[in-house]
Amino acid sequence: MASNVEIPRAAEIGVRVRREGRFRAGQRLSTFGLVGPTVIALAIFFLAPLWYIFEFSTGQKWVAPNDAAALISGELTSISGALWSDFFGDGVIIELMPNLGDQGAAHVTVPAALIGLLFVVLILAAVMGRRLVPRYGGRVVGFSFVALLVPFMTLPAGDHILRLVQLSSESTDLRLFFKSVSMATTSSVIAVLIAFPVAYYLAFCVTKSKYTWLLIVITPFLTSYLLRIFAWKVVLGDQGLINSGLASLGVISADAPLTFLIYNQFTVMIVLTYAWVPFICLPIFIALENMDRRLLEAATDLGASRLRAFAKVTLPLAAPGVVAAFLFVFIPSIGEYITPSLVGGTKGYMFGQAIADHFIGGAFDWQGGSVLALFLLTVVLFLTAATSKFLRAGGGTA
């Protein structure tokens, strides 16, 4: 069969080797030519701007045209940590059961750095506990997750918000940050609670055209984010579709609309959930779909009930997807801007809006705004880096 394959003569081999040598040199040049422009563009239009936030936040740059004008406008004109110490205030106030007694709630003030350190340790323990603590790793991870989530879980109770533990501060901005984190936590938890059954249904119950249904679930996420939030504003507003619908049915009077529907924290949380839930069905679905079904069958063959098999087999195997799903909602929600400004009103005001308002809103304070922006950026980057294991597991799918 191979008898009529021509064997290249020595000279031809030489030509090819020489050609490949030139090819390699050309390769190195063209690699640089292909990657270089993008890297340079990102350095100028992405990294440099982030550096300017840092410079502004430490008083190395200011908006006023000169020193004298800066003194009048109250800006810093030399390197100083003053804005940062203002931001962190005197410490973080931890209140237990803040809704039980109005003034009687137990509270204790802790330095902000200590709280920060505590969170870093808890997050690292939640991510790496299994590797660091060989025997009780599972418990360490579980405890860290609970300790991270519980202080921030909120429940709406009439007009106010019900919490077990509340972090607060004398510093308005830091307090607003805690509020945003707790809103993001709650909406992420709700989103996961909704997405899990949907993904479970798709993975285990749907047999015909499974991926078409998955696409139907995910498609809303691919369409305009702004418009999906806008739709809720139209639905929930004081003269919106729910209120006008109920009024035309005679359930409520048109002059007394249900005002709790919009412009509060809970609406922001629900709409955030709505915005992200289609997307996070994907990582959970992938985790469930990749699970070896024979494990479930083995569990039931060995006498486990469905519930027990679910708790001991399905849930642990789906856990990385669930954590990824949580983070996919949580990380962007902390700095969310569109949703609270459309449906949040003053009660649902969030950290991202505060940043924007320092720059284009009423207050024209670029240095103060930079402190907030850099703080948010640091938190988000730390979270992303610490949890990249989960994000990659869930994100390789997107």
Place this chain on the structure above:
Amino acid sequence: MSAASAPAPRRRPKGGGGSVALSRNGRVALTGFFVAFLIFLYVPTALLIVFSFNESTVAAFPLAGLTFDWYSAAFENPNIRAALLNSLKIGTACAFFATLLGLMVSYPLARRKVFFKAGISALLLLPLVVPTVVLGVALLLLFQRGFVSIPLGLGAVLIAHVVIALPFCVLLILPRVASIDRRLEEAAQDLGAGGFTTYRRIILPLIMPAVLSAFLIAFVVSIDEVVVASFLTSDKVTYPIYLYSGLKFPEQTQTLIPIATVMIILSFALAFAAEGLRRVGERRVGLRNPVGR
């Protein structure tokens, strides 16, 4: 998939009927939940579309009658037309540049030794993580007080949108390049094709669906982006900014609904086309699972 059709276990848990994963009642309950979920997901947008045809000056029940007046009113408004045109221009330019840059970096990153590859890959994806408010503020500082002073306006918005859209393009194109069988390239080169010819005749046709999909997604990202754009525009506005600033006046809501509907349908169609292309592309390079791994 294959595991699901594996032989049935001998013993099934009590409750009968359903599979190992779910009892029959559980299945019914979950189906109900799934239907409710789809309603929750699609009804707000569907209502918006219905009310864009409503013959009334406020978006409120009861429905009054069918009319196209809101559409003709909206698109005869010169401000809206200008905003739409601006968005289409920025979107197209953004899609072009982001796809081009994504295409340029993907091949070396997938195939060659690149100095500091992990760092460069992280840098390319980083804009995805940075909150849009922070990015908008940062670019405002750069353009106003930094070493490149670019006047605020559509050009500044375009630069920002390319930065935001680039990670999406890289995420769509790079895995496709990486999944191409290396032997195809080696065969082409053994047959005498040079580097560029191999790229043009072998790689490019195989990743073309992914490239088109990246183009569409970058376009959608740009025409939908409002946060960064609102920091960087001057007097000329884009379509979403027009919509967003109109929202401050509740009495205008009804006039904004047709604009919103057009954008929802546009982004829906484009995203659907992009997803379709992505699947075609995966089939072309021989990946079976449509969700991708």
